[in-house]
Amino acid sequence: MSEYVKIVIDGTEVKARRGEKLLWAALENDIYIPHLCAIREEARPNASCRLCFVEVEGTQDPVPSCTRTVEDGMVVKTRSPRVDRLVKTGFELLLSDHDLKCRQCPANRNCALQTIAKKRGLKLKQKRFKPVARNYEIDDSPEEFAFNRNRCVLCGQCVFADRRENETGVIGFAGRGINRVVTTFQDLPLAESICRKCKVCVDVCPVGALYYKKSPE
Numbered sequence: 001m002s003e004y005v006k007i008v009i010d011g012t013e014v015k016a017r018r019g020e021k022l023l024w025a026a027l028e029n030d031i032y033i034p035h036l037c038a039i040r041e042e043a044r045p046n047a048s049c050r051l052c053f054v055e056v057e058g059t060q061d062p063v064p065s066c067t068r069t070v071e072d073g074m075v076v077k078t079r080s081p082r083v084d085r086l087v088k089t090g091f092e093l094l095l096s097d098h099d100l101k102c103r104q105c106p107a108n109r110n111c112a113l114q115t116i117a118k119k120r121g122l123k124l125k126q127k128r129f130k131p132v133a134r135n136y137e138i139d140d141s142p143e144e145f146a147f148n149r150n151r152c153v154l155c156g157q158c159v160f161a162d163r164r165e166n167e168t169g170v171i172g173f174a175g176r177g178i179n180r181v182v183t184t185f186q187d188l189p190l191a192e193s194i195c196r197k198c199k200v201c202v203d204v205c206p207v208g209a210l211y212y213k214k215s216p217e
């Protein structure tokens with residue numbers, strides 16, 4: 001059996017590794033699908049950001065492309081009125097409690113939210129959902145980096161990187177719904193936790209919630 005399958009995305013036939021998730025197959029072929037929470041090595045995708053929807057021929061409803069495995073002959077559309085509506089709503093919900101002071105953010109111009117907005121023609125200042133102000137204190141206890149939870153989009157990239165690097169995870173999710181946060185055990189400041197300052201969490205943060213105090217030289 002061949003290692004690859006052929007699929008059609010937006011009218012173009014592309015090769016994808018058998019067993020690969022649709023999102024990665026598309027990205028590998030330079031076809032953009034918005035995504036925040038997908039982690040390639042993660043066997044069971046989180047599928048929590050709800051931004052990576054696509055239409056798959058023969059499937060009634062749009063599906064998150066990070067959860068769908070490629071199949072030979074699959075026909076996929078990354079855009080449709082239903083997909084665009086879902087992505088727009090997911091994006092606006094994410095932004096409704098995101099600290100949108102982009103000019104003061106270290107990730108400005110290198111932020112996954114700005115990329116999604118640009119690629120999909122979406123606005124960063126959404127009006128549909130009432131903004132929810134989050135007033136978490138910034139944890140700047142580590143010497144080299146800080147954590148501003150008001151910018152966190154709960155994508156889980158930092159939690160996964162931390163678990164991969166450190167035997168005992170330093171950070172994880174706590175709370176539910178609007179109170180869900182990434183935090184340390186007992187909500188301790190990072191410098192007082194078991195954090196080894198390996199900074200893998202900072203390196204993977206797509207939105208400037210975890211950031212270096214000084215930009216790299």
Ligand code: FES
Nearest residue numbers: 047049050052066
């Ligand atoms: Fe698929 Fe987040 S990337 S749901």
